[in-house]
Amino acid sequence: MKKVINIITSKTLFGFVFFITAVFSFNAYAQTMEITPSYGYQFGSKLNYGNNYIKMEGSDQFGITLGVDLDDVVAELSYFHQGSELRIKDNLWTNGREERLADLSVDWIMLGAMRYFDTGKVKPFAGGALGMAIFSPKNQNFDIEQISSIDSRTRFAFSFKAGVNIMFTDYVGLNLQGNLMFPVNWGGYYVGTGGGGVTVSSTTVIGGFSGGLVFVLN
Numbered sequence: 001m002k003k004v005i006n007i008i009t010s011k012t013l014f015g016f017v018f019f020i021t022a023v024f025s026f027n028a029y030a031q032t033m034e035i036t037p038s039y040g041y042q043f044g045s046k047l048n049y050g051n052n053y054i055k056m057e058g059s060d061q062f063g064i065t066l067g068v069d070l071d072d073v074v075a076e077l078s079y080f081h082q083g084s085e086l087r088i089k090d091n092l093w094t095n096g097r098e099e100r101l102a103d104l105s106v107d108w109i110m111l112g113a114m115r116y117f118d119t120g121k122v123k124p125f126a127g128g129a130l131g132m133a134i135f136s137p138k139n140q141n142f143d144i145e146q147i148s149s150i151d152s153r154t155r156f157a158f159s160f161k162a163g164v165n166i167m168f169t170d171y172v173g174l175n176l177q178g179n180l181m182f183p184v185n186w187g188g189y190y191v192g193t194g195g196g197g198v199t200v201s202s203t204t205v206i207g208g209f210s211g212g213l214v215f216v217l218n
Helices: 007-030
Strands: 033-042 045-049 053-057 059-069 074-089 097-118 123-137 152-169 172-184 187-195 196-202 204-218
Touching: 033 074, 033 172, 053 097, 059 204, 074 123, 097 152, 123 172
Parallel strands: none
Antiparallel strands: 033 059, 033 204, 045 053, 053 074, 059 074, 074 097, 097 123, 123 152, 152 172, 172 204, 187 196
């Protein structure tokens, strides 16, 4: 029997509340802040089981990062969103063809730090962060009758990034960067009928790149 997908929206709401609260907290105590809205592309990822796989398609992503200058490093709080798609290829359930399984919303909420390697107009940087990734499937393809259900998953995640800020003035610049996102045990989806199936999950790397503007507030 087909089951309705259970989307855990409360975790996403908690993430937004946490982000907004932290923004106001940092703003109250910081002397120098950086706000960086960005837009880019996030590559997909594939989870293999035998000769079959479930994969997340690459998609565009947008986000915003708040940075607080702590002299040697910049403490950062970031939020990124991507709207992707889950696809599956299974020799039994899709006759070896790749089929759309569901739409997939991914929200990343990360807290970390980065360091500049130059303080001039061209400022290369590198950094890392820890946080969580919220995977929320929806609009499941029920034409694949053997798929019982796909639930939301919240996973611990860590990331690394490197790039450059090119400052036009002391207050506005161009941000260009690449990132590597590591959701721990991404997946966890049960694929199969009520009588049997397979649970697919793994720690994987999802790369991407983005560009945006950086605004410096003193």
